[in-house]
Amino acid sequence: MGLTFPYTYISCPCSDGSKEIEESRLRPAPLFHKKALAEEPEEDDEEKEEAPFDAHHPRASFSLFPPEHLLYCEECRDLKCPRCSIEEQVSHFCTSCLFETPASAVRSEGNRCARNCFNCPICFSQLSVNNINGAGKEGPWILNCYYCMWTSLDIGIRFDRPTNIRAQLDRIANGGKPKAPSKPTETPDLARRSSYLNHESYPQLSATTNNPPPTQQDDSPKETPLDPAARFTALKAFYKNQLTTTTAANPTHPSISSDFSYSSPASLNRILNLYSTSGSFQPKRKPKPQLMREALYPSEGLLIPSPDAATSTQTKLLSSPTGGFINTTTLSQRHFQTGPAGGNPDARFVDELRPMPAPLTTKRAKRCKECRHILVKPEAKPTSTRHRIKLVALSYIPHVSLRPLLGTSAAGGGASTSSAPSALLYGGDVILEPARPTQWILKLTNPLFDAVRVSIATPAVTPGKYGHRVTILCPQFEIGANSDVWEEALGSKSSDAGGSAGKISGSGNGGVAEAGKVYEKGRNWTSVAVEVVPVSITQPIVEAADKEEIQVREVDEDEDVLEIPIRVRLDWRQGDLDDGANKKARLNEDGVEDGVRELAYWMVLGVGRVKK
Amino acid sequence: MASNITSSIASSVRPSLRQAAQPPSPHTPSRFASSNLSSPGSGFRQEDDAVIIELGSRYLRAGFEGEHSPQCILTFGPEDSRRAGDYRGWAPGHRRKHFDIEEWGQQHELWRMDLRDVDLGLVEDKIERAFREVYNEYLLTDAGSARLMLVVPSILPHPLLSTVLTTLFNRWKYASITLLPSPTMAAMGAGVRSALGVDIGWSETTVTAVYEYRELRINRSTRSMRSLLKELARTVIAHRQGKGDDVPRIEFELAEELMARMVWCKHSGETTDGRANPLNGAEAQVDSTPSDNTDEREIEIEIDWPTGVSSQVVTLPLALFSQPVEKVFLASDTASNYLDDNEHSLPMLVYETLQALPPDARALCMSRITFVGGGSKIPGLAPRTMFEVDLLVKKYGWSTIRGKRVDDRRDKLREIAQGRAGKPDARFQEPLPPGEDYIEEKLRKQQAKEALPVVQGQLRRVESLGAWTGASLLASMKVKGFVDIEREKFLQHGLAGARNNVDISVIPQRTSSGAGFTKAGDERKSWTLAGWA
Numbered sequence A: 001m002g003l004t005f006p007y008t009y010i011s012c013p014c015s016d017g018s019k020e021i022e023e024s025r026l027r028p029a030p031l032f033h034k035k036a037l038a039e040e041p042e043e044d045d046e047e048k049e050e051a052p053f054d055a056h057h058p059r060a061s062f063s064l065f066p067p068e069h070l071l072y073c074e075e076c077r078d079l080k081c082p083r084c085s086i087e088e089q090v091s092h093f094c095t096s097c098l099f100e101t102p103a104s105a106v107r108s109e110g111n112r113c114a115r116n117c118f119n120c121p122i123c124f125s126q127l128s129v130n131n132i133n134g135a136g137k138e139g140p141w142i143l144n145c146y147y148c149m150w151t152s153l154d155i156g157i158r159f160d161r162p163t164n165i166r167a168q169l170d171r172i173a174n175g176g177k178p179k180a181p182s183k184p185t186e187t188p189d190l191a192r193r194s195s196y197l198n199h200e201s202y203p204q205l206s207a208t209t210n211n212p213p214p215t216q217q218d219d220s221p222k223e224t225p226l227d228p229a230a231r232f233t234a235l236k237a238f239y240k241n242q243l244t245t246t247t248a249a250n251p252t253h254p255s256i257s258s259d260f261s262y263s264s265p266a267s268l269n270r271i272l273n274l275y276s277t278s279g280s281f282q283p284k285r286k287p288k289p290q291l292m293r294e295a296l297y298p299s300e301g302l303l304i305p306s307p308d309a310a311t312s313t314q315t316k317l318l319s320s321p322t323g324g325f326i327n328t329t330t331l332s333q334r335h336f337q338t339g340p341a342g343g344n345p346d347a348r349f350v351d352e353l354r355p356m357p358a359p360l361t362t363k364r365a366k367r368c369k370e371c372r373h374i375l376v377k378p379e380a381k382p383t384s385t386r387h388r389i390k391l392v393a394l395s396y397i398p399h400v401s402l403r404p405l406l407g408t409s410a411a412g413g414g415a416s417t418s419s420a421p422s423a424l425l426y427g428g429d430v431i432l433e434p435a436r437p438t439q440w441i442l443k444l445t446n447p448l449f450d451a452v453r454v455s456i457a458t459p460a461v462t463p464g465k466y467g468h469r470v471t472i473l474c475p476q477f478e479i480g481a482n483s484d485v486w487e488e489a490l491g492s493k494s495s496d497a498g499g500s501a502g503k504i505s506g507s508g509n510g511g512v513a514e515a516g517k518v519y520e521k522g523r524n525w526t527s528v529a530v531e532v533v534p535v536s537i538t539q540p541i542v543e544a545a546d547k548e549e550i551q552v553r554e555v556d557e558d559e560d561v562l563e564i565p566i567r568v569r570l571d572w573r574q575g576d577l578d579d580g581a582n583k584k585a586r587l588n589e590d591g592v593e594d595g596v597r598e599l600a601y602w603m604v605l606g607v608g609r610v611k612k
Numbered sequence B: 001m002a003s004n005i006t007s008s009i010a011s012s013v014r015p016s017l018r019q020a021a022q023p024p025s026p027h028t029p030s031r032f033a034s035s036n037l038s039s040p041g042s043g044f045r046q047e048d049d050a051v052i053i054e055l056g057s058r059y060l061r062a063g064f065e066g067e068h069s070p071q072c073i074l075t076f077g078p079e080d081s082r083r084a085g086d087y088r089g090w091a092p093g094h095r096r097k098h099f100d101i102e103e104w105g106q107q108h109e110l111w112r113m114d115l116r117d118v119d120l121g122l123v124e125d126k127i128e129r130a131f132r133e134v135y136n137e138y139l140l141t142d143a144g145s146a147r148l149m150l151v152v153p154s155i156l157p158h159p160l161l162s163t164v165l166t167t168l169f170n171r172w173k174y175a176s177i178t179l180l181p182s183p184t185m186a187a188m189g190a191g192v193r194s195a196l197g198v199d200i201g202w203s204e205t206t207v208t209a210v211y212e213y214r215e216l217r218i219n220r221s222t223r224s225m226r227s228l229l230k231e232l233a234r235t236v237i238a239h240r241q242g243k244g245d246d247v248p249r250i251e252f253e254l255a256e257e258l259m260a261r262m263v264w265c266k267h268s269g270e271t272t273d274g275r276a277n278p279l280n281g282a283e284a285q286v287d288s289t290p291s292d293n294t295d296e297r298e299i300e301i302e303i304d305w306p307t308g309v310s311s312q313v314v315t316l317p318l319a320l321f322s323q324p325v326e327k328v329f330l331a332s333d334t335a336s337n338y339l340d341d342n343e344h345s346l347p348m349l350v351y352e353t354l355q356a357l358p359p360d361a362r363a364l365c366m367s368r369i370t371f372v373g374g375g376s377k378i379p380g381l382a383p384r385t386m387f388e389v390d391l392l393v394k395k396y397g398w399s400t401i402r403g404k405r406v407d408d409r410r411d412k413l414r415e416i417a418q419g420r421a422g423k424p425d426a427r428f429q430e431p432l433p434p435g436e437d438y439i440e441e442k443l444r445k446q447q448a449k450e451a452l453p454v455v456q457g458q459l460r461r462v463e464s465l466g467a468w469t470g471a472s473l474l475a476s477m478k479v480k481g482f483v484d485i486e487r488e489k490f491l492q493h494g495l496a497g498a499r500n501n502v503d504i505s506v507i508p509q510r511t512s513s514g515a516g517f518t519k520a521g522d523e524r525k526s527w528t529l530a531g532w533a
């Protein structure tokens, strides 16, 4: 496992010298080092100040994207990444059955599929509905997982019908018993309430109370405690009930109006200061305002944990001598149960888990965060993979590839012998020898129909912990227009670098790695040579652990990866400017539309790992 | 960089790209095609329901108001800090760099209260990425369109709070963001108005006295789930070494699984009804002193211990998993005299918080003790804490003589909330200001005439559905939130604007209502930071 070398990442310009958060002084290290670039194009001064990009900085992981993740905004004429575009949900659908859920129904279905799509609570793969007898039209039916062989029988659940499983499941508790109603009565009746008064934990008549409610000595059976969903419903009903009695009974109270809206200034007072008249508990209603009370009974959502609850969990934990660990749920299984759609995130043991309705997913349109221009617009239909609009950055910026320059070449400005990393030939990790110069061919291919001027700059020494030396032999060049092949044939330009098709995958022995000179050039591509001298990755801090063994601190996962930050600047003049009606809109600040486009960004090239 | 004039010029991209602008092919339109065409995603969904997001140092919970459970719980971890498109961490057989137990944590956290260890830029990056994931994969709604309510700890250093708000306002078009303090929300989620909220969190344990939805007092301890995790790892390693096993290492993820699944807390000696606790037999077997009790009670569990490429079955006594709890939360190995204030054991922290309260508030709070946070899930820890608190009360009563260094603690709190201007501990002034407080009067009157029994004065635990769910309850009642931060004002003035407002216009609420609810009349003019000021 590992990275596949070579690779390219692009840092979206939106994080260039990113909008500093006010307390920026607290940052330990800036993402951009204040070091001048080694080979800076002569042009403007402010760019020269720009500090090189440190690909190993922790923040870099958040601003770097594979080029295919990036978009391009034609209004802003800039790259757009997931951080500087805005997403809008277009359609909601289930990835299992590909049915679209109307947006109005998404929430009520808990953001999950309302059909028969379920995921295994153990391994999360898709479940299927099967007849318990293997075949036939008579039930019962079960859900089972072909991957880990879990079935709903493991939690004692079977279904009468093979359809509408979700509704059936909502009414069955684990073990097969009907699920306790999740909607208790909104106003607790006295008889039911009084049965709790005998429990020492629920309200007792305190000595200070002169006006005791009637106590009944009945032995009504103890209710099973409500599950969290039912408790929530009960509490919600309780709060609502307290609020409405307040409003109805106190039309004249200054802090109370009938206006229940969110923006009502009085609302907050009402819920938090909670005035109410005597509610449904006293037979005669007193007009006096009274503070809203707290929940007092289980039917109102109050839950006093029983002393046995913890003990029973522990007993279960201890019960099976070897089963203690495997019968408990993993953290990811618990998280998978999260949501209002019937899971049991408190499940500690596997027999408490519930099959989960498949989560819905969305198709999303994307807009530019700055100008709201639409960048991506997919077709709403779940089965379609087409887009009505999709402005991918790779249609604008050159495609970049890197390959080793094979053989030794002593030519060029003082370049010493170089060797290609042999591992690359076998398609494995690329291993670079420390202190040994290697030469690479960097090739840029132009997707545009216009020729593009390119300047690429890299710090002479890579920023960060390890300063690898990097030299781009030819930092400025042009790449030709991506004219169609037949056009090129008609133009019958003598191809100065041979057939482009052959060159693209060719072994590249036609060029010369020489300072200031392009290595090779094709129809719409140009390649230049890059020389890299890795420094050795030191095994940090040899420390003696408490035992006598000497332990070597491990190198960070990607600390040995050699990555070259490259500042890419592109400019081109847009061709075929017609004199259409919208010419005015095209004018630049000076009132002239010269068709010039510019683009600049940091690119990170992953070359290989330095041998340890 | 490109000039910023607007232009609709066609570029010289491939013709195929431009097809996009053409009208769609005459497919059968889906049900919502018409609204999709005009403006994708907007307007055809009920956007009224607020989104509630609870932020902690380790977890993020997100969902909609009026629902009993969040849609998702995300944890922060090293895999979330990779580059886009780098999925190595999920590949089978992938091995991450090994970290020493003492280094654990930082990679798995969104922030730390100690800002010296925090790169705020990284906090910004993590929040932005996490929120994007939450909206796109779980909430399935457009970020910024619905109201946002953030449930956050009631003490959050200003730079962190500011970073969170700046990130969210800059990134999305939230019109306003409401802040809700987690201890008060936990009380809401228990159905009570006063409570002693014990939050055994990842990086610290807090005990907050909430009285009539106001925070009266908060005590904190560094004893937390993070320290438990480390202690558990050390204990397990030491045990294996003691058995002569060749223990290479334990990884964070394995330790965390063990903590979530196997850790438990023993009762103290006897169960409340006087029976000998059957669970403590297991404990006897692993006492450091060799026991001659040959009871067959030693229960062992088998776990798959990853070793490089494969795994190895390792047997561990279950009793081992209660030891770290004793040490970390109950401080059974250290005399409390030797402990710093912020190192008090859990029962002592609860006791001291109660002790420092005015008697009437204490009477209410002690009968409404809620346990939330990761540690509340440890079987037996909450009952054991209650048991120990009861012992402390019996031993010391509520005499204040024990409360030696209350003032020190205030100073410590002030340090923690560094960057705060003004009087950070204003809300810890215990007596509420007399007079002119209608609520107080009402409360007293009510207590005098209360027809319904009020449980007070006895130690009692009340189960809370948690801070997130409490906020969901509050929000579903469509009342104005605690601290509403309006977009334009924040972007112009930042938190400084809020602080000024507090000083100028809303002193009464700051002193009389720590949770920040406003009195009728001054709520629309300014927002305040209430407890966060």
Ligand SMILES: [Zn+2]
Residues within 6 Å of the ligand: A073, A074, A075, A076, A077, A368, A369, A370, A371, A372, A373
């Ligand atoms: Zn734009």
Ligand SMILES: [Zn+2]
Residues within 6 Å of the ligand: A012, A013, A014, A015, A079, A080, A081, A082, A083, A084, A085
């Ligand atoms: Zn961007």
Ligand SMILES: [Zn+2]
Residues within 6 Å of the ligand: A094, A095, A096, A097, A098, A099, A113, A114, A115, A116, A117, A358
């Ligand atoms: Zn489905």
Ligand SMILES: [Zn+2]
Residues within 6 Å of the ligand: A120, A121, A122, A123, A124, A125, A145, A146, A147, A148, A149, A150
């Ligand atoms: Zn399965």
